[in-house]
Amino acid sequence: MDTTLVIFELAGFAALLMWGVHMVQTGVQRTFGPKLRHFLAGALRNRLRAFGAGAAVTVALQSSTATALMLTAFTAGGLVELAPALAVMLGANVGSSLVVQALSFDVAILAPILVLAGVVLWRRGRDAWHDFGRVLIGLGLVLTALHQFLQLLEPLVAQPGAAEALRQAGQFIPLVVAGAALLTWAAHSSVVTVLLAMSLAAKGVVGIETGVALVLGANLGSAINPLLEGDVGSNPANRRLPLGNLVNRLAGLALVLGFFAYLAPLVARLGPDPGRALANFHTLFNLALALAFLPWLKPYAELIRRLLPSPAAEARPGAPIYLDPAARETPQVALALATREGLRMADTVEGMLKGLREALQSDSREPITTTRQLDDVLDGLNSAIKGYVLGLPHERLSPAELERQMEVLTFATNLEHAGDLISNDLLSVAQRRQARGVAFSEEGEAELVRLVDRLIGNARLAGSLFMNRDPATARSLMSEKEAFREIETEAVAAHFERLRSGNPKTVETSSLHLDALRDLKRINSHLVEASAYPILRTGGELLPSRLKSVK
Incomplete structure (x- = not known):
């Protein structure tokens, strides 16, 4: 032999x-x-x-x-x-x-x-x-x-x-x-x-x-x-x-x-x-x-x-912890893992909003610095989720899995945009206020804080909707877009009324206040579009346009 x-x-x-x-x-x-x-x-x-x-x-x-x-x-x-x-x-x-x-x-x-x-x-x-x-x-x-x-x-x-x-x-x-x-x-x-x-x-x-x-x-x-x-x-x-x-x-x-x-x-x-x-x-x-x-x-x-304890999450806060490459053989499992990373993004956005609230009220620069660092977490998670989800073999995805793939991508993309607005625009408002040595009026600051708190609630609702995909929850979050638009309109009117009354703090922070109101509304829109839009679009509950049809 x-x-x-x-x-x-x-x-x-x-x-x-x-x-x-x-x-x-x-x-x-x-x-x-x-x-x-x-x-x-x-x-x-x-x-x-x-x-x-x-x-x-x-x-x-x-x-x-x-x-x-x-x-x-x-x-x-x-x-x-x-x-x-x-x-x-x-x-x-x-x-x-x-x-x-x-x-x-x-x-x-x-x-x-x-x-x-x-x-x-x-x-x-x-x-x-x-x-x-x-x-x-x-x-x-x-x-x-x-x-x-x-x-x-x-x-x-x-x-x-x-x-x-x-x-x-x-x-x-x-x-x-x-x-x-x-x-x-x-x-x-x-x-x-x-x-x-x-x-x-x-x-x-x-x-x-x-x-x-x-x-x-x-x-x-x-x-x-x-x-x-x-x-x-x-x-x-x-x-x-x-x-x-x-x-x-x-x-x-x-x-x-x-x-x-x-x-x-x-x-x-x-x-x-x-x-x-x-x-x-x-x-x-x-x-x-x-x-x-x-x-x-x-x-x-x-x-x-x-x-074998889990490592401290803070060691690599921007790195994904659930995206296992071996799970790509089973798309449903892979999408579930991507969903868990998406919820980490929602938690990060909530943390950024809390940091923003502190930055708007405080004269300390620390909340601005620590909150901006969270934007790097969002960027890293967004890139990882997109690469992971888009790497799933397209021919193996069922229609339901293709739909979920788009929902995951939409959620991650919109939350990353919301984080950019907080980091680049709203924290800049807080930074410019501190640099000028001015403060919002008591009414104006309370107004902004109420809106930020409302956004925190909407971020939690968006994360919950991303998991349960409940149409009733989607309609509830969608109603927040219209409610936020009305609140912003009322807040702008109240701001102009304070300007007319000659409130010195309002005069000093007028442009900052209006910029903040605009950006808070844009963040809310991203939260709604992240999770409510895909559910309602699938259910045929979205109108193609807000414009009245011309006969």
Whole structure:
């Protein structure tokens, strides 16, 4: 046997296996992505349902690693709490063992049928059927790659030298565990390692003790991939889920190794042959870990949070914290993450308005300086949101997702414009007032403060509407545009009345006051256009023009 050629063939089939899993994962996410998200969201209300959801999703995705990467993206984006996500991962590990149980039978004969059906659907189907064809092709490739991978490995390890090396390694169980973990990491699949262990044990190449060690290494290796390859970024909090999953694997591994001399002989009794016994041990190992950890997930999650705390938000205030690139495979999730960043923009605008109120009333320059710094936050978030949302594959977006994409872009753009008005215009009013050493009249200052407070309320309403998309809320915010226009008109009239009465403070600050009134109204318009306009336009409640039609 040409060992070098076999190694290259093994690498090729390992790559085919990874590509097949990737096709299954992306196909399922494109076909059922929003449903998976809703399914997980509905299941996360209690641990048992989350556990079941993890098992079901992993069976669908054919990979606990794929489930872990998806859950890592959700937890990094704040869409899923850590404790239920850990319950999902416990279920995912059980789901992976169920995949092994299914593939342990001779199902390779189904591979050509799956690929043929998948190609037909992929070429001739539309939308969901087209993507489901990708799932079937991926499953066919997975079965083919697994079959060929095992076919190549068996004669390789059955050679006298290799078989003897395996028997010798069986005396050093930790070494076998480490080797199996490395193989699982390289193949990106615990299924490969467990099926290999079953095959070797069934043919008598390795003993039951070595087979158990290989299964334990497969469980450890499957937890390493999400930690090393998940897009966790620089935020240590994003590593909580993969680390939590790895730690419970290590705890189970340590426990089994501690009683290995007693447990290994018992494993042989779990099935009619060594191969089936190892498959059952794999399932029971993951079920036992789930039963051990499920009751303690909340304190366990709290411990992980303390070990990996979130960094102070002030460290990089203008950087996005929810825009996970891996979530782009599921547009609905990506748009939800962009929505969370949009709410950060709304909070920032509210903070700028509060700073503006202080700057209008105070002679200190500090409120002006600190509030202007918040505009950099808005600029950074706006750029990040636009780049992220516009980077979503256009052909994968449903009509509803395209509509939401435009709503997110409209919201971010208008809030950025509102921030520019505060930073460049209104804070300049406050700065010029301080430079001249003048003060607004008591009536004029109270007037401006009331308008700013009203804008703060409208900014909160705009953020709420951006989330709930409620038409009644949209109409309420829309009415604020007309109300603000009337308030500004009345405020201008009151200002001119004070001018006529000769109020010296009004005379000194007349241009500043009028500029402020104009800009406050423009900010309100941006808040309305940010969230109310898209909802009302979709519902057909906006008139094409405010002009009366000419007959």
